[in-house]
Amino acid sequence: MPHITVFLTANLKSFGGTEGDIPKKVFGSNRLRFLIVARKRHLQKKNGKKVNDQHFAMELFGLLKTQFIFHLFICYVFLVSGLIVNFLQLCTLPLWAINKQLARKVNCRLAYCVSSQMVAVLEWWSGTECTLYTDPESYPFYGKENAIVILNHNFEIDFLCGWTFCERFGVLGSSKVLAKKELAYVPVIGWMWYFLEIVFCKRKWEEDQKTVAQSLQRLKDYPENFWFLLYCEGTRFTPKKHKISMEVAEKKGLPKLKYHLLPRTKGFCVTVQNLRGTVTAVYDSTLNFRNNQTPSLLGVLNGKKYHADLYVRRIPLDSIPENEAECAMWLHKLYQEKDEFQEKYSLTGRFPGPTVSPPRRPWALLNWLFWISLLLLPLCLLLLQLFNSGSAFTIFVTVAICIAGSLAVRWMIGQTEINKGSSYGNKEGLLNNNS
Ligand SMILES: CC/C=C\C/C=C\C/C=C\C/C=C\C/C=C\C/C=C\CCC(=O)SCCNC(=O)CCNC(=O)[C@H](O)C(C)(C)COP(=O)(O)OP(=O)(O)OC[C@H]1O[C@@H](n2cnc3c(N)ncnc32)[C@H](O)[C@@H]1OP(=O)(O)O
Numbered sequence: 001m002p003h004i005t006v007f008l009t010a011n012l013k014s015f016g017g018t019e020g021d022i023p024k025k026v027f028g029s030n031r032l033r034f035l036i037v038a039r040k041r042h043l044q045k046k047n048g049k050k051v052n053d054q055h056f057a058m059e060l061f062g063l064l065k066t067q068f069i070f071h072l073f074i075c076y077v078f079l080v081s082g083l084i085v086n087f088l089q090l091c092t093l094p095l096w097a098i099n100k101q102l103a104r105k106v107n108c109r110l111a112y113c114v115s116s117q118m119v120a121v122l123e124w125w126s127g128t129e130c131t132l133y134t135d136p137e138s139y140p141f142y143g144k145e146n147a148i149v150i151l152n153h154n155f156e157i158d159f160l161c162g163w164t165f166c167e168r169f170g171v172l173g174s175s176k177v178l179a180k181k182e183l184a185y186v187p188v189i190g191w192m193w194y195f196l197e198i199v200f201c202k203r204k205w206e207e208d209q210k211t212v213a214q215s216l217q218r219l220k221d222y223p224e225n226f227w228f229l230l231y232c233e234g235t236r237f238t239p240k241k242h243k244i245s246m247e248v249a250e251k252k253g254l255p256k257l258k259y260h261l262l263p264r265t266k267g268f269c270v271t272v273q274n275l276r277g278t279v280t281a282v283y284d285s286t287l288n289f290r291n292n293q294t295p296s297l298l299g300v301l302n303g304k305k306y307h308a309d310l311y312v313r314r315i316p317l318d319s320i321p322e323n324e325a326e327c328a329m330w331l332h333k334l335y336q337e338k339d340e341f342q343e344k345y346s347l348t349g350r351f352p353g354p355t356v357s358p359p360r361r362p363w364a365l366l367n368w369l370f371w372i373s374l375l376l377l378p379l380c381l382l383l384l385q386l387f388n389s390g391s392a393f394t395i396f397v398t399v400a401i402c403i404a405g406s407l408a409v410r411w412m413i414g415q416t417e418i419n420k421g422s423s424y425g426n427k428e429g430l431l432n433n434n435s
């Protein structure tokens with residue numbers, strides 16, 4: 001109880017209360033009662049109606065979610081559990097030589113332990129909602145076949161929304177992406193991807209041509225259903241990158257796009273070529289957020305609720321041309337259609353067709369709660385022992401480790417931020433550079 005009182009007092013202003021709301025000589029739970037009454041009065045004034053206890057509890061929970069201490073704890077659980085998973089993945093190395101398919105299955109489950117934590121934070125902590133616009137005839141295929149997913153790349157958490165859909169259709173552990181090589185070095189996620197056989201590229205075609213094709217060939221006998229995600233734009237949308245890519249479009253005689261960068265076609269063509277016979281369809285996916293929201297991972301950590309709309313069209317792989325030039329033109333045409341969908345969304349606030357909200361499954365939450373309960377006790381014991389020891393040196397070292405850990409996670413979160421993105425696509429043609 002005392003810590004809640006301290007917390008509420010510290011946040012009195014953001015709670016809408018004033019110092020005058022709490023009599024000076026009232027302490028403990030009585031002080032808490034005064035604080036709650038002050039907050040309820042503020043909410044009542046704001047909403048113009050009586051505030052019930054449930055509404056008040058939700059408000060309080062919302063405020064708790066913005067507290068840095070909780071973010072630190074979430075990141076601690078993510079980092080430590082992630083490193084444990086990385087270690088376990090390393091232990092599966094001998095298994096690859098004995099039973100490759102079993103090793104792959106084990107690694108899918110281990111990867112799920114990590115990625116589903118981020119999904120749990122999105123779905124259960126921030127309460128973000130995801131609506132799927134799709135043809136009911138395609139729905140039964142989702143999660144039951146291998147597919148190439150094409151997605152627009154405008155949002156900092158678009159990959160996380162993708163993961164949420166993977167989770168809801170049961171392919172989260174096994175799903176793949178054509179990712180830039182830099183991500184392979186990101187602790188936890190990048191290291192985990194190595195064992196998931198994620199396909200990496202340097203975004204230099206001369207070097208990627210061979211390695212990407214080889215990595216794709218390895219997926220031919222993958223033992224689990226997977227979605228292979230391709231961000232054909234190759235980089236995240238910024239006004240500068242858009243302007244340059246439209247100059248390229250003009251030079252190539254292609255129609256201009258308003259909401260997308262000009263797609264890079266080589267990765268798509270090589271993927272279709274190498275996964276023919278392994279995947280059965282392309283899921284053309286267009287993502288947007290309601291009310292022009294610009295979601296971020298920090299927003300999600302702060303408990304901010306977003307509403308994602310995803311429009312998915314299932315296109316059988318057989319209908320995509322085999323010839324490379326035709327395949328490239330097919331992709332350009334697809335992006336012109338995607339641009340029209342975005343235009344309609346910006347005018348009407350919705351995509352075409354019927355909607356469905358595939359339900360959240362409990363597994364991501366259960367996995368997260370498992371790691372929280374496993375790692376909370378050791379943390380408490382460590383902190384207790386530390387402060388009981390009274391050794392200034394030990395306390396200093398622990399604080400230094402905590403600061404280093406926090407900076408590492410902040411750097412990882414930075415990888416998702418568009419303003420810290422690469423300069424790829426900032427310069428036309430051969431002048432591209434990835435730094
Ligand atoms: C039911 C539910 C359905 C769906 C649910 C949704 C999703 C869930 C699915 C799966 C989830 C799984 C995992 C997700 C988890 C995390 C993902 C995280 C992030 C990773 C993402 C990335 O890292 S994106 C970056 C890397 N990927 C790519 O770049 C892919 C696209 N790129 C290519 O294909 C490239 O061709 C390449 C990389 C293979 C090679 O790169 P290079 O630069 O060498 O490209 P090109 O040779 O193509 O470039 C030269 C050609 O491009 C023209 N050009 C030059 N300048 C520009 C410019 N500024 N804009 C556009 N085009 C330009 C140039 O003229 C050349 O043209 P050519 O005609 O000669 O080709």
Ligand SMILES: CCCCCCCCCCCCCCCCCC(=O)OC[C@@H](O)COP(=O)(O)O
Nearest residue numbers: 078117118121159189235236412413421422424
């Ligand atoms: C449980 C929740 C804990 C949250 C705290 C932990 C945060 C850890 C975050 C790790 C995130 C690492 C995953 C990286 C995915 C980034 C996807 C992405 O969008 O990459 C950008 C590239 O496509 C293109 O790069 P640019 O050329 O635009 O530059």
